[in-house]
Amino acid sequence: MHRTLRRAGLVxxxxxxxxxxxAGLGGPxxxxxxxxxxLNCWTSxxxxxxxxxxxxxxxxxxxxxxxxxxxxxxxxxxxxxxRMIGGDAPPIFQFSIGEQLKELAEQGLLGDIDGPAKxxxxxxxxxxxxxxxxxxxxxxxxxxxxxxxxxxxxxxxAVLERAGVAVPxxxxxxxxxxxxxxxxxxxxxxxxxxxxxxxxxFNTVLLGVGGRDHYxxxxxxxxxxxxxxxxxxxxxxxxxxxxxxxxEGSPGRRWNEATAMLIRGDAAFQFQGDWVKGEMVAAGxxxxxxxxxxxxxxxxxxxxxxxxxxxxxxxxxxxxxxxxTLMAEVLLDPAVQVAFxxxxxxxxxxxxxxxxxxxxxxRLAMETxxxxxxxxxxxxLFGVSSSVSGAIDDAISQFWNNPSMTPENGRALFIRSIADxx
Amino acid sequence: MSxxxxxxxxxxxxxxxxxxxxxxxxxxxxxxxxxxxxxxITVVCFYAFIAWTFVISLTRSRxxxxxxxxxxxxxxxxxxxxxxxxxxxxxxxxxxxxxxGCTLAGYALAILIDRGVxxxxxxxxxxxxxxxxxxxxxxxxxxxxxxxxxxxxxxVRDLGWxxxxxxxxxxxxxxxxxxxIAGVWQQVGLCMxxxxxxxxxxxxxxxxxxxxxxxxxxxxxxxxxxxxxxxVFFTVVVLxxxxxxxxxxxxxxxxxxxxxxxxxxxxxxxVDHILNRQELGLGAAGAFMMLCTIAAVIAPYLYVELRKxxxxx
Numbered sequence: 235m236h237r238t239l240r241r242a243g244l245v246x247x248x249x250x251x252x253x254x255x256x257a258g259l260g261g262p263x264x265x266x267x268x269x270x271x272x273l274n275c276w277t278s279x280x281x282x283x284x285x286x287x288x289x290x291x292x293x294x295x296x297x298x299x300x301x302x303x304x305x306x307x308x309x310x311x312x313x314x315x316x317r318m319i320g321g322d323a324p325p326i327f328q329f330s331i332g333e334q335l336k337e338l339a340e341q342g343l344l345g346d347i348d349g350p351a352k353x354x355x356x357x358x359x360x361x362x363x364x365x366x367x368x369x370x371x372x373x374x375x376x377x378x379x380x381x382x383x384x385x386x387x388x389x390x391x392a393v394l395e396r397a398g399v400a401v402p403x404x405x406x407x408x409x410x411x412x413x414x415x416x417x418x419x420x421x422x423x424x425x426x427x428x429x430x431x432x433x434x435x436f437n438t439v440l441l442g443v444g445g446r447d448h449y450x451x452x453x454x455x456x457x458x459x460x461x462x463x464x465x466x467x468x469x470x471x472x473x474x475x476x477x478x479x480x481x482e483g484s485p486g487r488r489w490n491e492a493t494a495m496l497i498r499g500d501a502a503f504q505f506q507g508d509w510v511k512g513e514m515v516a517a518g519x520x521x522x523x524x525x526x527x528x529x530x531x532x533x534x535x536x537x538x539x540x541x542x543x544x545x546x547x548x549x550x551x552x553x554x555x556x557x558x559t560l561m562a563e564v565l566l567d568p569a570v571q572v573a574f575x576x577x578x579x580x581x582x583x584x585x586x587x588x589x590x591x592x593x594x595x596x597r598l599a600m601e602t603x604x605x606x607x608x609x610x611x612x613x614x615l616f617g618v619s620s621s622v623s624g625a626i627d628d629a630i631s632q633f634w635n636n637p638s639m640t641p642e643n644g645r646a647l648f649i650r651s652i653a654d655x656x
Numbered sequence: 657m658s659x660x661x662x663x664x665x666x667x668x669x670x671x672x673x674x675x676x677x678x679x680x681x682x683x684x685x686x687x688x689x690x691x692x693x694x695x696x697i698t699v700v701c702f703y704a705f706i707a708w709t710f711v712i713s714l715t716r717s718r719x720x721x722x723x724x725x726x727x728x729x730x731x732x733x734x735x736x737x738x739x740x741x742x743x744x745x746x747x748x749x750x751x752x753x754x755x756x757g758c759t760l761a762g763y764a765l766a767i768l769i770d771r772g773v774x775x776x777x778x779x780x781x782x783x784x785x786x787x788x789x790x791x792x793x794x795x796x797x798x799x800x801x802x803x804x805x806x807x808x809x810x811x812v813r814d815l816g817w818x819x820x821x822x823x824x825x826x827x828x829x830x831x832x833x834x835x836x837i838a839g840v841w842q843q844v845g846l847c848m849x850x851x852x853x854x855x856x857x858x859x860x861x862x863x864x865x866x867x868x869x870x871x872x873x874x875x876x877x878x879x880x881x882x883x884x885x886x887x888v889f890f891t892v893v894v895l896x897x898x899x900x901x902x903x904x905x906x907x908x909x910x911x912x913x914x915x916x917x918x919x920x921x922x923x924x925x926x927v928d929h930i931l932n933r934q935e936l937g938l939g940a941a942g943a944f945m946m947l948c949t950i951a952a953v954i955a956p957y958l959y960v961e962l963r964k965x966x967x968x969x
Contacts, residue, residue, distance in 0.1 A: 308932050315720070319721075334719050341720060427914065428914070429914070429916075482805055483803050483804055483826070485826040485911075485914050485915040486825070621938075624929075624933040628739055628916070635914065635915035654736060654737070
């Protein structure tokens with residue numbers, strides 16, 4: 235396999251070289267411009283506006299950007315992998331950092347961007363946890379561009395006020411508040427009932443009940459003793475108690491529909507990543523005002539980071555290589571970081587960017603992340619394979635949707651699913 | 657079949673023009689040559705890829721195909737997977753309900769229309785219309801209708817029956833039945849059309865004869881017409897069975913496999929594991945098991961039916 239891939243790469247390199255020569259005959263000046271196709275999955279309004287900021291900076295520095303948007307990020311990943319196997323890899327493509335990217339690197343399919351990364355001193359700028367997973371054999375293979383947070387609690391301030399409920403600071407407090415709200419005819423939690431959204435809620439509870447060390451032992455080390463502990467059982471108990479605070483229409487609901495419930499005031503809380511702020515901005519609400527944001531109740535402060543990134547395929551074409559270097563520089567450029575992340579609803583991946591101009595939630599996130607002890611990630615960035623994270627989703631969703639399942643059963647299913655998928 | 661003898665002068669002229677008469681291909685050879693492209697496409701795109709899928713299912717491939725053979729390890733993992741068995745069980749439930757439901761409802765509608773209702777073409781159009789929609793659209797429509805907070809349940813409650821409950825789509829033990837409801841709704845028109853064509857093809861003399869003998873209409877349908885429509889039933893069942901195995905878009909749009917994975921189907925399991933979970937080997941094993949399932953169900957039926965029709969001729 236390795237050899238066939240190499241050969242395919244060689245053939246395409248020859249073809250590209252031939253094309254490069256043909257272009258060179260047309261005009262030497264044009265041939266020198268760094269040119270690359272950029273495969274991405276940012277097709278929605280806010281996302282493409284954010285990407286346009288990167289593109290503008292890239293073009294301003296003389297790059298030629300050939301845009302290839304693919305709807306749906308799993309489709310985009312599949313497209314990138316298929317084209318790589320076929321020997322026609324896009325030089326720059328959006329991909330998630332983690333196990334899959336390492337597998338591509340091991341097959342010799344990726345180019346590294348260690349040059350620009352060293353030059354800009356990424357090691358000092360990136361959160362250490364992210365820097366570590368963005369490298370393979372000590373060299374950067376991906377450029378992370380932003381940090382989204384997964385353990386947020388958004389709330390409709392007016393609804394809470396009307397019900398006389400304060401923003402809860404712990405899970406017992408939350409359960410009490412939810413009971414009051416339910417009694418007043420408000421749906422306490424707006425939940426999109428899809429496995430990945432149910433997992434976000436579970437992880438939030440797990441972090442809240444168990445604390446960050448417990449969370450890291452479970453998802454970072456897949457530590458069996460931690461999974462079997464009383465703390466994990468307590469997390470399952472709290473999670474099970476939340477079942478009654480979700481409306482009947484939850485299963486299958488998309489996250490943005492749940493956010494709409496929150497904005498309308500039909501529901502009081504939503505536990506989701508900070509990408510929901512995009513929906514609020516679209517509805518004309520400044521995040522942190524009518525819809526408030528707080529980190530979900532937790533034993534100790536932590537921030538579960540989710541990162542978007544670009545990766546780079548191995549290329550022998552000088553123009554493409556120049557474009558890859560330029561892209562790595564542009565993505566981490568401080569001005570681009572601010573412009574991009576303000577539109578995306580995330581926060582800069584660099585720790586040296588000033589928070590002015592960002593909304594209150596983003597400023598809270600930036601403040602929280604100053605302490606590296608708060609840094610946590612979800613399964614993929616911990617290096618857990620996608621088959622194991624998929625099995626975790628299955629187990630959590632199965633438990634959540636089956637009210638006859640006890641917390642003990644849930645914990646057992648969780649442990650068994652992980653063991654089977656490893 | 658007699659030819660006029662060509663004149664010697666003409667023959668010599670023709671000989672001078674073309675020394676030998678052009679050899680003509682026999683019709684059989686020509687047909688074979690014409691079939692080569694289709695055969696090659698079938699063999700490569702169908703059988704070769706089946707073989708490749710099987711080979712992949714014997715490897716430990718995850719994101720990329722690697723030829724590192726692990727025997728039947730992926731099958732062992734597949735058979736130990738609770739979600740796979742839920743999907744297979746759902747396939748059996750959905751398949752049975754969908755095929756039986758479509759066939760019976762389609763046949764009943766065809767008989768009603770065949771009895772000579774007024775404005776026949778209006779009814780025919782109404783029953784055929786859902787067929788013009790894709791499974792995705794059907795799934796979305798029924799997702800709205802079945803949603804307990806704003807669908808049928810909510811509408812009936814607004815009419816005054818406040819205790820009315822129809823929340824199958826959000827219940828793990830019932831979600832799979834909603835799939836059959838939406839599927840039958842969409843495909844019943846096709847079955848009706850096929851049965852109607854069959855009913856219209858029945859010799860009117862048979863009806864006259866039964867009327868002379870004074871046989872009740874329902875008995876004519878049950879004992880005379882239905883056995884005569886056997887080939888139509890065969891066609892309908894094969895068409896529907898193929899739709900059952902392919903059912904992917906309907907479940908994605910209607911329930912997304914949920915709640916949990918309660919309404920998952922094998923096709924969705926395979927796509928999810930190959931594209932989203934980078935479990936190429938496991939997905940390939942699932943795909944191959946789907947093929948075996950179809951073969952096990954369809955082959956005996958095909959064998960019996962085709963032998964019967966050949967023997968009858």
